[in-house]
Amino acid sequence: MPEWCGTVWRAWHALRFDRHYGAFGGQTQISFLAIDRYAARYGISGTEFETFFALICAMDDEYLQHVAREAEKTKPPKEE
Template sequence: MSGEGGAPPEVLPEAADLLAAFWALAWDRPIGFGGCGGISFSAIERYATALGLAGDELWAFERAIRAADGEWLRWANGKDGKPQNVASRPMSPALFDAVFGG
């Protein structure tokens, strides 16, 4: 999720509020052993309602958040649908015992 050379992508000024809403809503996602899940509709609806959005504006807001969330999930869970490897070494019985006192 970066631009050229690893720099953050440029955000259009018109999208700044949507991006701020996306990052605020990102805290309301399920995270499990299989990776991250999507932001729930109820969280998006509550946030939109708090902003005073209703009708078509609410649905446009929901589509925009879902689009951003889809891209973030693709990145967070690995581009091939597999979770990114966050460990420098794969878990082995010996490593498990060392970490959890086996």
């Protein structure tokens, strides 16, 4: 993994539980506020923030798609 990826990877792992979880197990994306606050703490701003935000969102979208695929596997078959 390239060195530059480490910052984004560590950030996503730090932020991945900073999301809303629904009563029936659904998850939403990591909030903009959480990402923005993390970036501010670590001095990520300007164009660097825009790239950081896009990468975190892309990683999170992939994670949520993975969670949905795994949930689909555990559903009982529909009765006809």
